[in-house]
Amino acid sequence: MSAAKKTPAAAVVSAALFVTTLFTGTFATRAAADDAPVKIGFVTTLTTPAGVIGADMKNAVELALEHLGGKMAGREVRVFFEDDAFKPEIGRQKTGKLIKRERVDFVAGYIWSHVLLASAKTVFDADKFLISANAGPSQLAGKGCHQNFFSTSWQNDQTPMALGEVLNRRGVKSLYVMLPNYAAGKNMLAGVERTFRGRVVGRDMTKWGRDRQLDFSAELAKAAASGADGLFIFYPGSAGGAFLKQYQQAGLKDRLPLYSVFTVDSLSLPRLQAAGIEGVLGSNSTMFWAPDLDNAANKKFVADFKARHGNYPSFYAAQSYDSVMLIDSALRATGGDLRDRDAVRAALRRADFASVRGDFRFGNNHFPVQNFYLREVVEDADGNWTTRITDLVYRGHQDPYAADCAR
Amino acid sequence: MNGALRAFFKLRPKLPAKMFGRRAVLPAAALLLLAPPLLFFTGQDFYLDLLTRALILAIAALSLNLLVGCGGMVSLGHAAYIGIGAYSVGIPAHYGVHDGALHLALAVSLSAAFAFLTGAVCLRTRGLYFILITLAFSQMLYFTLVSIDAYGADDGLVITRRSSFPGLQLEHALVLYYCVFAALALFLFGMRRLMHARFGRVLLGCRHNRARMRALGFDAYRHQLACYVLSGAVCGVAGFFLGNFTDFVSPAMLDWTRSAELLFMVIIGGAGALFGPLVGAAVFLVLAELLSGITLHWHLLFGALLIALVLRGQLFTRG
Amino acid sequence: MDWHLLFAQLLNGLQLGLLLFLLAAGLSLIFGIMDFINLSHGSFYMLGAFVCATVAAVSGSFFLAVLAAAAATFAAGALVERCIARKLYARGHLEQVLVTYGLILIFDELAHLVWGPAGAAIALPAALEGRVDIGGVGVPRYRLLIIMCGLLVAAGMYFLVTRSRLGMLIRAGASNRAMAAALGVNIDRLYLLVFAIGAALAGLAGALIAPLTEASIGMGGEIIIIAFVVVIVGGIGSVKGAFCAALLIGFIDTLGRAYLDDLLKLFLPGAAAETAAPALSAMSVYVLMACVLALKPRGLFAPAGAGVKT
């Protein structure tokens, strides 16, 4: 067989490649003295259309580091960004790389619930700290809560719970729901159903993931025919833009008012504005934060972010910024010493830092106990579309799974 | 001239090619056998992971090589069997059943059953139709798994405890590695026997000239179906290991892009070459690892490199 | 039964079907004539969407943008044919699958480099916004435009294939390549033209869908598999088959999404039904394909002689 003739060449080349990878790693990972840099791994989505979220998060992390002068408790900080490509398996793989090769002390980031769930075990097994800067699946908030897990975002159910409360206050009696078919989508549904006292007259779970559905014509026609008082949606990332356009084109703005969570944000608004989707102006959403939230940390964050990148930071950015600040607070508390895990954990739990959302404290499950606001889409003084806080929905709200967390 | 040519071709099988090949096998086997503890005890777990993943994918690629290289059946749906194998671990584990023997039995039998049922339909078609109908069946399975809420749908299942055999816990990275290594060695040996046995020869005949084989009285369909089922079952074992290795299963594991990646591994290593899948899987993973470290836009380089490898076809594949 | 809703859903199905037809028609001809499997056909779809978005933003004219998208993808198709596809006609399907898969990676990454990860949105001209009332159902004007464009192209393709000299060559090529060569046809040019036309049709489809879904990276990979199903169900090399199969699949997918969850709720708990329905409606398309191939291994409308090696 002529194929056999090629095998040695192939073996030599692959062996050479393998050895190269080995050595590049070996030298990078020696020595972990106290003056060595603090290593933080940050897993997010940098490719695929969702890469726009990851880029925003990355910008925020870099801004946070700049605000900290590149140091935490006098130690240099190195952040390793890894791309999960929107796939749980890749996310898990990259998490393993951060822990086993880069030997990071903290792993932060994670946009998607399923990526976080797939990766968590790797971090916990190595007794490292996992700080979610977005995903907040119920599994990690309730029975599956872990002492090394912290969230600088929210538990999935909270934001839609706040929205359900808004719907009640506005006297909405019947609701149509459209959500993507994945963990967070189901949590959003569960959340709004926890507090909404009216009737959910129809629900559509659309295809999500790699070949997600972006044409919502069939569902919008059903929603319009349902006669509901309101339409509740959750479409993070670029799917939100697609949905809102079709919502406008279907002429539903007046017949079926829109209530959303995590859909209308600083990432989608500039593009919606460019495409002239006026229908989104005045639409309502709930959130723990908004760019106009009035506190010193937030003003500095938003102003510097805008100065550097030209657009408002998204809530993803705000959470990512906080995740770095949280780590910094722990290092400050321990004097830069990471060897005593219990001390670091205790310091993290105290969350002694100035969050962009104002008051910040962790509940027993290490999810924030925080305020939730109602936001409206408006045009700012410069003519850019943004969100503005119009009402406080919950003060110091804790997620419903916290009670199940017994550590 | 003609005589000289003939003499050359007569000589060809006896060229030192085979001996070179054999000479490379022993050092390679020794390396794969001895390197892991070294990596593990020097704290280079990451490279142990990379090696484990390479060998698991090599098993999958080997099973595809059986199909493509021996049987001439180009399947673009082979990731389905990885999924079946992985879910054979994930679903029982979800119910608290961690018996490895059961997992493995499920992985093999379900893969074989799926291969039998779909193969019976797929093999009625040829060429482009075959490629695309195998793809269609794997997509069907993909969407079935996405639709089952009880098993996590799109989000998949987290495997909290790996399969355990009496006296053998896959939990330990080295144990898992050596199990994978042993399985790969076993399959390589089996594949070698098969290629030279009657079944392998008949398959090769059907690959190159189906009409001739039928006219000789061979039931090409049944031989190819048997090959298809065998290949699926072996790939199910790869899935079993991959599920254990990742501690997680999700429908994304049987995405069609994974099937294409497996095909790449086969063709990079040389379709039909015994050790090709191992070389292909290693090259594929190491390239991906190296390139993704260079730039975020590594797919550009990766895609170009893969195209070059296939188009040139001279580095690793036969001409 | 809400008849208005059903009518709206049928129109939605028609729209999806016609878009699929635009993608599948070129794909099917490339399959049939060159015996070439092009996984990266969806990349032209994506390219069309991005070019359309860019030109629309710069020039302000949506009409011009659509033309530019078709022209750009025509050129891109010709380029790919010349530089890469041509080298692969004589190779096996396996190599074709792999090389065109590599092309997808490259095209997606190029789009990422040029347009960024966010994708691009398109502002529609005011004339295309709003809705038209048809039998009591408010149909978005733009969706109607897509339907009309699709029907127009389908009719154009029908005349091209059945009436023109190029069509005669295409038909000859689809059923017997050796014969086309024997007729003294310049095969190289025919292949180039067919490939480029196929790419332009895909680009047109991308340009038309972009105002609805926005242009995004990987949008080609998402739809190409369904386009393959259309080609296979319709029969490789048959434009008529691609048309019928595209409409069939458009209806199945849309109606499945619209009604399957209600159907499933009859025997599944509500939440489980809602999870299962979208996946099952996506799956139904593949079930259809498997059934068709099990009964007619060469699709519904395979041209005589296609696929038979002589």
Next chain:
Amino acid sequence: MILQVQNLHKQFGGVRAVRGVDLALADKQIHAVIGPNGAGKSTLLAQLAGEIAPDRGRIVFAGRDITGLAAHKRAQLGLARCFQTADVIAPMTLLENATLALLAAAGNSFNCWSPLARDADLRARAMQLLEEVGLAHDAELRAGEAAHGVRRQLEIAMALAPRPKLLLLDEPMAGLGKSESAAMIALLKKRKGSAAMLLIEHDMDAVFALADTASVLVDGRILAAGSTAEIRGNAEVQRAYLGTPQ
């Protein structure tokens, strides 16, 4: 009668390739089917071999109706065939090809374990098969690299390996030189009597040298049938076929 064909029809799209063919072939006889290009000869043969399903009609082989039977089953019943293109397994050696041919009858073709090359008995029989057609000295030559004539001889050897009752030959002389043709005629003559043959051939010298009876196929119909001498004398045939220069 080893083979009886009744009213066979086959249509491709609008082209009626075979329309109403009747044929009968006696045991151990050689029957030639002659006719101009495109007359439907190859289609007829493919239908007999089971590669193409007839639209209508009946094929009876050795007393059994095989009209709906798959190609490999017909082969197992003793119906062998050679292709127009001298179809052998190109990447295998002549010996391996011959071995495969014997394997079909030997069975056990699902054996995944024992190396085929070490089966001494099978190997000896394969060598003998090659010897019979004078190819033993080329046993290790790859079939794809062999000359056309060699492949043709190999194919006939493979077809005859399982001792078939009937051999279908699709233009065995095509592409052969003068001396090769003569050798082929000699080879087939030697086998006459061990199997019946249905021969499609343009080379009239070969037809008259080999065949006992013949049919003339024109436009998918049998124009005339009879002994070769009768066919040679038939005026209609002369006009329709033999008279017109090829």
